[in-house]
Structure formats: structure tokens, C-alpha cells
Amino acid sequence: ETGVTQTPRHLVMGMTNKKSLKCEQHLGHNAMYWYKQSAKKPLELMFVYNFKEQTENNSVPSRFSPECPNSSHLFLHLHTLQPEDSALYLCASSQEGGGGADTQYFGPGTRLTVL
């Protein structure tokens, strides 16, 4: 599936910068997700939105702030990040946000490096 796009694909930022990651899905789905993927570790779910409402926040530090203006767009606002936040940030969408066979479709990710 290539119906989920993410920008930018690569981002280098200093610890005092503020930046935003953008995700857009063209699949008509109602749920969107942010994940963090670090090398050799399982995907870590960060946030879930269902019909624009946040339904999950997995104890993510407040330096990560999500925004979901509509069912097709999802943002992750970043500020005062730490070097350990360097990772691949993946966005995903699914039809209904939780049913058994509900399948998540992923974007290509943003490779974030925090200096």
C-alpha cells in the first residue's frame, strides 16, 4: 500500500529546535497512528486517533505533541528533543481503529536525528 505519505523523509534537528512531522492518508480510513521505530527494537505505539479523537497516548513525553485536524491528516510536533529520540517515526492508518482484522497501513517514515 502506498496510500500513506509522510514528510519530511529525513530530518536533522538540534535539541532546541521546533519541527513538525506530517502524515497524510488517501485510503479513506478513520484511524491514524504514530509509532517510533528504533534499531533492533519493537515498534513503539505513541498515539492513536479515531475519528480525529485521541484514544491512546502511551506515556509519551510532552516534548512530542500530536495533532489530528481531520481523518486524513496527522501531525507530530517536536520541541526540545533529546538525542535518544533519534529514530524512524512511522505513521499508519486503518479503517476502524481496533477491530480484530483491522489492518494498519504504514507510511515510509521520517528518519529523525537529534543532535
Place this chain on the structure above:
Amino acid sequence: GQNIDQPTEMTATEGAIVQINCTYQTSGFNGLFWYQQHAGEAPTFLSYNVLDGLEEKGRFSSFLSRSKGYSYLLLKELQMKDSASYLCAERDSNYQLIWGAGTKLIIKP
């Protein structure tokens, strides 16, 4: 606990068959997913199992045994393009996906 275990890395030969195992220990079960992820790319959906048995899709098959908390992904007639990481994920009682760390599959000519 919520552990998904799968081997870190496997190597196989082009044209051969490889089986990637996944075990899960979560209480509550609502399905098992397999995804493929090429380096630098998005994870892509391969299969979903919720009932015991084997699901076949072309060269790829996925097996589930709920009583054993066990699944495997079987890849036949391996091609070089199958070199990728394969992610196992279980949907738990809260309908969240719990992910394994992935198995990096290396295909040699």
C-alpha cells in the same frame, strides 16, 4: 507479560524455503499479523491469522496455533527481493498491536 519473540536474524539460499517463527505470551488474543519491511521503507501487510491453521498466499504462508501461542511465516521459492525484515505483531485483549523486534532475513545466491 507482553512478549513477542522472534529470531533476530536468519540466512537462507535463493530458491529455498525458510520458516520464521514467532511466539507470544500476552493474555487475551485477537489475531496475529505478519508484515514485511525492506530497509528504509514502510512495513507492508502480509497476513492475518485469527483461527488455528495455515493460510496460504502464493509463495508466503502463515500458520497459527493459539493453544501454543505460536505462529510462523513460511516463504517458499525464495527470491533475492525477499531480503527484508519480517515483523510479527499480536492484537491483544485491548485490541492494540504488540510488536516483535523483527527478523532480518538475508538471502544468499
